[in-house]
Amino acid sequence: MIPGKFEYHAPETLADAVALLGQYGEDGKVLAGGHSLLPMMKLRFAEPAHLIDLNRIKDLRGVRDGGNKVLIGAMTVENDLIAADLLWAKCPLVPEAAKQIADPQVRNRGTIGGDVCHGDPGNDHPAIMIAVDATFVVVGPEGERKLPANGFYLGTYWTQLEESEVLTEIQIPAFNDNTGWAYHKLKRKTGDWATAASAVVLELDGDVCSRVNIALTNVGPTALKAEEAEAVLAGQVVDENLIEQAAQKAMAICDPAEDLRGDVEYKTHMAGEMTRRAIRQAVQRARG
Amino acid sequence: MKKTHITFTLNGQPVEVLVEPRELLVHVLREQLGQTGSHIGCETSHCGACTVDLDGRSLKACTLLAVQADGSDLLTVEGLAPGGELHAVQEGFVQEHGLQCGYCTPGMLIRAYRLLQENPNPTEAEIREGMSGNLCRCTGYQNIIKAVQYAAKKLAEGEVEAA
Numbered sequence: 001m002i003p004g005k006f007e008y009h010a011p012e013t014l015a016d017a018v019a020l021l022g023q024y025g026e027d028g029k030v031l032a033g034g035h036s037l038l039p040m041m042k043l044r045f046a047e048p049a050h051l052i053d054l055n056r057i058k059d060l061r062g063v064r065d066g067g068n069k070v071l072i073g074a075m076t077v078e079n080d081l082i083a084a085d086l087l088w089a090k091c092p093l094v095p096e097a098a099k100q101i102a103d104p105q106v107r108n109r110g111t112i113g114g115d116v117c118h119g120d121p122g123n124d125h126p127a128i129m130i131a132v133d134a135t136f137v138v139v140g141p142e143g144e145r146k147l148p149a150n151g152f153y154l155g156t157y158w159t160q161l162e163e164s165e166v167l168t169e170i171q172i173p174a175f176n177d178n179t180g181w182a183y184h185k186l187k188r189k190t191g192d193w194a195t196a197a198s199a200v201v202l203e204l205d206g207d208v209c210s211r212v213n214i215a216l217t218n219v220g221p222t223a224l225k226a227e228e229a230e231a232v233l234a235g236q237v238v239d240e241n242l243i244e245q246a247a248q249k250a251m252a253i254c255d256p257a258e259d260l261r262g263d264v265e266y267k268t269h270m271a272g273e274m275t276r277r278a279i280r281q282a283v284q285r286a287r288g
Numbered sequence: 289m290k291k292t293h294i295t296f297t298l299n300g301q302p303v304e305v306l307v308e309p310r311e312l313l314v315h316v317l318r319e320q321l322g323q324t325g326s327h328i329g330c331e332t333s334h335c336g337a338c339t340v341d342l343d344g345r346s347l348k349a350c351t352l353l354a355v356q357a358d359g360s361d362l363l364t365v366e367g368l369a370p371g372g373e374l375h376a377v378q379e380g381f382v383q384e385h386g387l388q389c390g391y392c393t394p395g396m397l398i399r400a401y402r403l404l405q406e407n408p409n410p411t412e413a414e415i416r417e418g419m420s421g422n423l424c425r426c427t428g429y430q431n432i433i434k435a436v437q438y439a440a441k442k443l444a445e446g447e448v449e450a451a
Contacts, residue, residue, distance in 0.1 A: 103421030
């Protein structure tokens with residue numbers, strides 16, 4: 001299987017990449033790690049006439065310290081997230097979740113930006129980004145926009161990113177000492193997408209949950225923010241009774257597609273269980 | 289479609305090939321350069337039979353355009369035994385019976401080579417995780433793990449007795 005015919009462009013600067021996108025309009029498509037797009041091109045699900053490869057743009061790679069924020073270049077590959085001490089220190093959910101994505105070879109090529117922008121509900125980073133309150137910096141012909149992860153996902157393969165725009169950077173607020181986090185992902189085997197997964201980030205003020213984000217992977221047309229589940233925990237002392245109520249609220253918003261990973265009822269049930277486990281671990285970690 | 293000249297280093301030797309942008313690296317290696325060690329298994333980046341070592345990282349050559357390898361330093365399974373003497377990972381697969389049909393073996397070898405560069409003294413769990421991007425349809429994983437352990441010992445100590 002090889003992709004259909006296309007013209008290949010390998011710009012070395014962001015400005016050149018944006019100019020090429022502007023020039024080719026909807027005939028152009030950005031290539032990041034290629035581990036979603038190239039398979040889709042082999043199957044003719046995607047047939048861009050112009051492929052604009054971002055891999056030669058060095059400025060888009062790497063993790064930088066932004067004081068109270070961590071700044072992640074969109075073309076940073078999963079294994080470089082896992083290797084980034086700065087992330088383990090300031091936002092450990094991201095590398096911890098990255099370890100659960102794909103396999104070692106794929107993680108050498110697959111990028112956080114590609115995972116974020118592809119819009120596949122099976123991708124893991126969208127729920128993670130919603131849970132950590134990430135902001136996406138995108139650049140297009142009109143200049144730069146900053147978009148919160150929460151609200152970025154509009155539908156399957158459909159995000160707020162315009163065809164002429166490139167995601168350049170992801171900005172994540174640094175965790176506090178009282179932040180707890182967890183990503184629980186059920187998968188059939190290494191490298192698989194989630195049957196269901198749940199990302200939780202919360203803060204404890206004493207015993208009281210003062211802030212909480214819960215987001216779900218692969219149980220709806222996009223990553224889902226479980227706002228009613230969050231509302232159960234916010235301002236409360238989290239106990240098993242509330243965890244159960246939150247899990248039920250999370251299950252109530254699930255609308256998974258039935259496939260070989262399971263039917264609707266099973267996936268919904270597993271999303272609830274992943275949420276229970278993630279809340280418990282996040283609370284434990286927030287207590288330190 | 290316009291063809292492009294690309295150059296890279298393959299197993300220590302400079303090569304130049306003319307490719308279409310849509311050609312995948314694994315096809316160029318096998319069909320143009322005659323290096324058939326990198327196998328085509330699933331073609332969907334699951335199985336790892338096409339694993340190569342590009343600029344010091346293990347990658348799946350079925351999900352990489354050949355044009356993307358322009359300027360790179362590439363090692364394939366053919367480069368593991370340049371003088372004809374088996375590399376420790378190859379010796380490990382022989383000594384520990386790390387292969388049955390052999391189809392996945394080149395990918396296993398080149399991945400095991402890089403894994404031991406990254407982590408010269410891996411635990412069994414680390415080997416399982418490190419090799420998790422390579423599938424063996426004969427399900428001979430147990431001896432593959434032993435083969436990697438053999439190679440780790442051999443590289444560290446120079447000599448090793450087969451288990």
